[in-house]
Amino acid sequence: MGAVKLNLRCSSQRVDGVAAEPEPDWTFDDLVSELNALETKLATNASSSTQRSSPLDKSISKCGKEIQRGRAFVLRADEFDMEDSESDDDDHVDRALVVTDSGKRFTCDELYLSVSDDDSDIASGFEVRPYLMDELGEVEGALLELTHEHQLRVKDEIRNKISALETALVNETQNSTSSFLRVEKYKETRLDLDKKFDTQYQRRIAEALDNHLTAVQRDRELRSQIEERKIRSDAAYEEAKRKVAFEKQQQEKAKAEAEAKLRAEEAKREAESKAAMEAKKQAAIEAEKSAAVEAERRAEKEATETSKRVTSGGTQQATAHPTGTASSLSNAETKESGNLYRAAANALNLEQWRLQKLKELCEGNQMIRSSYNEDCTRHEGRISRNIRQIRGISDNVRSKASELTKLLSHPQSFQSISIEIFAKKVVAYCANPANVPFASAYVIVLVTSQVPHAMDILLAELHRACIYTVPKHLVYKKSAYQSKEAYFRSIGYREDDEKMESTEDYLKRLESYMKMYGALVQTEITNCQNFHGLKEGWAWLARFLNTHPANQYTAVSLNAFLQMAGFALYNRYKSQFLKMLNVVSENFLVDLKSQNIPELARTVTEIQTYIDDKKFLQEPEGRSLQSDLLSTKILQEADRWIPKPSFNNYY
Structure with missing residues (x-):
């Protein structure tokens, strides 16, 4: 008798505590859900079928009878993994998977489940097939049981792996959640930092903008102040310019009056000298007349005496003394000793006028120092330092001239004292053979163009240091000087510890002074007036050749002057200057050569070479400063970078 196959449409089916599990791949959750659904259906139909026995009971009883007749099989339901279920309603399901008579075996040849019309609701969950399963032997049953156990172990392993995977998934989910929280927290932190950085950056931008606006405001104020200062400076410059023009006018007027006075005095002296000469001539004539009358009387007397001596036989010889000769010798000596x-007379008058101004300036400064206890040591040191630092460089000349002009017009010091110091320091610097004559001349002209009174004081100091800048030459006479040393002192020799300097040293210093003077008279700067310019150099050369003898002092002076000023004199006077050089060559050099003085050989050669080689056509070395300092553009702007001084404190 074959077994009835029953194809269940759900994962498990329970009939009065007996459950079948034909599909081993079903999960426990599917089984529980299916059993719960089946119980629900049975519970709903229990009330309607109380008087009628269920077909399943009939089938089970029939199946019991068949089991007794056929081959027996064991249907066993084990408890597995019921502790994982969270529902208390599933406990009876775990215990229901056992046979009613525990430990007994039952056989069922055929299980036929017929579905009646009354039990349609219950039978609808089953598909009735002819047989539940085939009859099996003990081997097949054991194999089936082993297979079932193997399937259970596989299910357990699968469940464990699924549980581990679920645990790992939960942990990963938690880690992801925590990571996400940390990311969110980091994001919020970064946002806060970004806000702080933005605030700081905006603050910095605001500070920078404020600083920029402050700087712009300060720059505008500075520009306005500069403009105001420029306006005031221009006004002061115009005022100073008017004052300078007025002072210049007054100076020219005073100079004209002085020259007129000098001419009047000279005319008066000439008239007086002419009157004296006329008186002397008249007295001489009267003396000659009286002498002639006296001579006639003496001659008559001598003739009478001679006649008497002749008559007496005695002859005597008489001698006459030339009284007129003695008188003429006396007059000649007086004239020579007075000269x-x-x-030249004009040169001497200018020298006396400048020396008188220097004397008055020094006396006034002495009174100022004594009255105000003025300490000019530092001021004098600054002036001296700027003069010593003069070099033949454009920037140097510009800066030194500007500094010296400021020092000469410094409000804290009296200008007359500054001018005196300036003149003395410049002359002392010129005595050094290592000085730069042309650069010093440029500085002097630039400074004196702003401080005109300083030029006469400087020339007076130069005349005192070197008489050949007048030009003037002292004639040595034993009757006029006690000794040769006294004459040397009068012409400018220096004494050190009562020892007179050598002639060689004196000539070197004399050459330095004359080079400085020659550079000064030829310096011409646009927009800067040279109060002792080239016409004064031309006058010096004419006076020198008209009055000075040829000796070693005058030869050195003339050579140094021509070397420095000859180029400018030729450019100005052309043929007239060549005539002067002819006079030098034909007269002055001839006199020098006739003296046969070995010390003069070098100087004579230099002068002769200067004339023969026409070196006056070549610009002397150092006349043009380095970097073209006094170019046309800079000369036109000279009045802009030199401060305009005030002359209120002069004298």
Whole structure:
């Protein structure tokens, strides 16, 4: 008798505590859900079928009878993994998977489940097939049981792996959640930092903008102040310019008056000298007349005496003394002793006028120092330092001239004292053979163009240091000087510890002074007036050749002057200057050569070479400063970078 196959449409089916599990791949959750659904259906139909026995009971009883007749099989339901279920309603399901008579075996040849019309609701969950399963032997049953156990172990392993995977998934989910929280927290932190950085950046931008606006405001204020200062400076410059023009006018007027006075005095002296000469001539004539009358009387007397001596036989010889000869010798000596120097009258008058101004300036400064206890040591040191630092460089000349002009017009010091110091320091610097004559001349002209009174004071100091800048030459006479040393002192020799300097040293210093003077008279700067310019150099050369003898002092002076000023004199006077050089060559050099003085050989050669080689056509070395300092553009702007001084404190 074959077994009835029953194809269940759900994962498990329970009939009065007996459950079948034909599909081993079903999960426990599917089984529980299916059993719960089946119980629900049975519970709903229990009330309607109380008087009628269920077909399943009939089938089971029939199946019991068949089991007794056929081959027996064991249907066993084990408890597995019921502890994982969270529902208390599933406990009876775990215990229901056992046979009613525990430990007994039952056989069922055929299980036929017929579905009646009354039990349609219950039978609808089953598909009735002819047989539940085939009859099996003990081997097949054991194999089936082993297979079932193997399937259970596989299910357990699968469940464990699924549980581990679920645990790992939960942990991963938690880690992801925590990571996400940390990311969110980091994001919020970064946002806060970004906000702080933005605030700081905006603050910095605001500070920078504020600083920029402050700087712009400060720059505008500075520009306005500069403009105001420029306006005030221009006004002051115009005022100073008017004052300078007025002072210049007054100076020219005073100079004209002085020259007129000098001419009047000179005319008066000439008239007086002419009157004296006329008186002397008249007295001489009267003396000659009286002498002639006296001579006639003496001659008559001598003739009478001679006649008497002749009559007496005695002859005597008489001698006459030339009284007129003695008188003429006396007059010649007086005239020669009164003319101890050789110089032009105009040159001597200008020298006396400048020396008088220097004397008055020094006396006034002495009174100022004594009255105000003025200490000019530092001021004098600054002036001296700027003069010593003069070099033949454009920037140097510009800066030193500007500094010296400021020092000469410094409000804290009296200008007359500054001018005196300036003149003395410049002359002392010129005595050094290592000085730069042309650069010094440029500085002097630039400074004196702003401080005109300083030029006369400087020339007076130069005349005192070197008489050949007048030009003036002292003639040595034993009757006029006690000794040769006294004459040397009068012409400018220096004494050190009562020892007179050598002639060689004196000539070197004399050459330095004359080079400085020659550079000064030829310096011409646009927009800057040279109050002792080239016409004064031309006058010096004419006076020198007209009055000075040829000796070693005058030869050195003339050579140094021509070397420095000859180029400018030729460019100005052309043929007239060549005539002057002819006079030098034909007269002055001839006199020098005739003296046969070995010390003069070098100087004579230099002068002769200067004339023969026409070196006056070549610009002397150092006349043009380095970097073209006094170019046309800079000369036109000279009045802009030199401060305009005030002359209120002069004298």
